[in-house]
Amino acid sequence: MPVSPAALPPALPSVFTTSEALAAGVGRERLRRGDLVQIVRGLYRREEVMASESEIVAAYQRQVPGAFAMGTTAARLWGFPLPGVLDIPVVEASRQLRRRQARTAYPVQRSGPDRRIHLGAPDGSHRSTSLVRWSCPRLDAMPLATADDLVRTSRLHTYLQLGTSVGLDSLVAIGDHLVRIPRPRYEGRNRPFATIDELKDAAGHFTGRGAARLREAVELVRRSADSPPETSLRLAFVRAGLPEPLANGRAAHAGSDLGEPDLQWPQWRVIVEYEGPRHRSPEQRQKDAARDERRKLAGWIDLPMVAADLAAGCASAVNRVRAALHSQGWAG
Structure with missing residues (x-):
């Protein structure tokens, strides 16, 4: 009958390094048991839980003195609204990367963004892997901040690092x-x-x-933009030659409060609302219907937008807004 593996020390984190396991009295043979998953060489997680990106970053920061998150990793930790796959936390080795024979470098394929955790360290002795890309930036030009016990580049400097990403x-x-x-x-x-x-x-x-x-x-x-879709719509309207809308400002007409539209052209009484997931609940739909009725009675045109309106450079949204503005007297 198979023998159940010995219990792990309670103090050992859900994601831990080999050195942490050995220091806690966990032998190398124990690390090969089925209740543990090797994320990459030297890094493990308990089988019953999925590792989070922040837990992986924390494990490396415990192992490497002075390590900090940077680039898109810091951006995710800060909660930046990154586009596409860059917004997905990295919790496993990248399949985009291939190991060159007899070398420990993992070059990124040109077909997509680097899907590795990006960490910096004061010295350059750490080799990048299929999970972690290590850098050795100048710390005097790299403002750092700590939040949730994780060290990362400051919000402002993280923004500057995204210029090519x-x-x-x-x-x-x-x-x-x-x-x-x-x-x-x-x-x-x-x-x-x-x-x-x-x-x-x-x-x-x-x-x-x-x-x-x-x-x-x-x-x-x-x-005043509250979400990336609002930003995309605003930029598309301006690039199409429409007047720049006011974002998330209070709208009113003849003493009636018309709320705070996502985007509006008050001089022509045209409103755009982007209806994301939060607008789908019955309670929110009821509130939206009452608000839309007030706007209609006040003579405003209220244009709801959904994800499909963002396609093809927001072409559908641009056409709908242009028609509404013309109907309200815009001569552009």
């Missing part, structure tokens, strides 16, 4: 996220993470890769 519109959306005015009732803070002036100053002094794209992006950042 994401496109222009995504940089604008992340900038909007950093400077937007928070709602204390829901977010527990009353100050933005940064100001537009701070973003412009940082981008203006930045000389690293992607500097030109960053400077272009911060000129398009606005304070």
Whole structure:
């Protein structure tokens, strides 16, 4: 009859390194038992739990003095709205990478973004693997911050590191996220993470890769966008030659409160609302219907937008808004 593996020390984290296991009295033979999963060489997790990216980062920071998260890894830890697969936490070795024969380097294939955890360290002795990309940046030019017991580059410097990782519109959306005015009732803070002036100053002094794209992006950042879809719509409207809308400002007409539309053109009484997942609950639908009725009675055109309206450069949204503005007297 198979013998059950010995219980692990309670103090051993769910994700741990070989050195931590040995220090806790767990032998190498025990590490090969079925209740443990080897994430990569030297890093394990308990079989019954899936490792989180933050737990993996924490394990490496316990092992490597002075290690910190940077690049897209720091961006995910900060909660930046990254595009596409970059927003998905990294919890396993990248399948995009291949190991060169007789070498320990893992070059990234050109077919997509680097899907590894990105860590920095004060010395350059750490070799990158299929899970972790190590860098050795100048620490005097790398402001660090600690949150949730994890060390990472500051929000502002993390933003600067994304200049070559994401496109222009995504940089604008992340900038909007950093400077937007928070709602204390829901977010527990009353100050933005940064100001537009701070973003412009940082981008203006930045000389690293992607500097030109960053400077272009911060000129398009606005304070009031609540989500990347709102940013995408705003940018598409302006590029199509439509007047720039007001984002998340209070709308009113003849003493009637019309709420805070995602985007609006008050002089032509046109509103755009992006209906994401939170609008699908019965309670929210009821509130939206009552609000939309008030706007209709006040003579405003309320255009609901969904994900399909973002396709093809927001072409559908642009056409709908242009028609609504013309019907309300816009002569552009």
